[in-house]
Amino acid sequence: MKVADAGLSGLKLIEPRRFEDERGFFFESWNRRTFEEQGIDAEFVQDNHSGSAKGVLRGLHYQLTRPQGKLVRVVRGAAFDVALDIRTSSATFGRWIGFVLSADNGRMLWVPPGFAHGFLSLEDGTELLYKCTDxxxxKDERSILWSDPAVGIDWPLPDTAAPLLAAKDRSAPLLRDAEVYS
Incomplete structure (x- = not known):
């Protein structure tokens, strides 16, 4: 398994070792010992599975007093997955990074507590699985506006297209107005 720092403090991009043959493929998506050796000491308590049509944008979500670490992967389709550092004590506060995660590339993203998370579905029928640490x-759920100009996330949307959003994501506050971590 290849684990690399992903540009923001604590964020990791993970590329599992994948074995393929005429029958299909196999890879290990979670191994506590291997992840601990890479600096990811997480106890997962909940698994989530979401399905989205092309152009659906979910995020940027977080929980304020019960922050969740998330191990995110795409099992069908592709998504542009984004993490935004919202820890005011962090040297990378207010910075974001995004990666294409897909069923084909098998990449996973470790999003530690203290980040807002979101994704844009790049294909119809995209499915994400993510393990959560809380x-x-x-009542603890919060959001930051996906299009906050001060954050400047470069979502890979066609010039004329607007993403499909939930009402809570359309009305989320800007980062400067949001409750964040210290």
């Missing part, structure tokens, strides 16, 4: 707490 349970979903609806």
């Amino acid at each position: 349970f979903y707490a609806p």
Whole structure:
């Protein structure tokens, strides 16, 4: 398994070793010992699975007092996956990074607590699986506007296309107005 620092403090891009033959493929997506050796010491308590049509944008989401670390991977289709550092004590506060995760490339992204997370589905029928280090707490859920000009995420949208958004994502606050981590 290849694990690389992904440009923001604590964020890791993971490329599992994949074995393929005429029958298909196999790879290990989670091994506690291997991940701990790479500096990811996480206890997962919940797995989530989402499916999205092309052009659906989900995010940027986080939980304020019960932050979740997330191990994200795409099992069908492709997504542009984004993490935004919202820890005011971090040298990379307010910076974002994005990667294409796909069923074909098998990449995974470790998004530690302290980040807002979102993704844009690049293909119809895209499915993401993500393991979380804390349970979903609806009253603790927060969002940051996906299109905040001060953050400047370069979403790979066609020039004339607008993403499909949930109401809560359309009305999310700008980073400067959001409750964030210290």
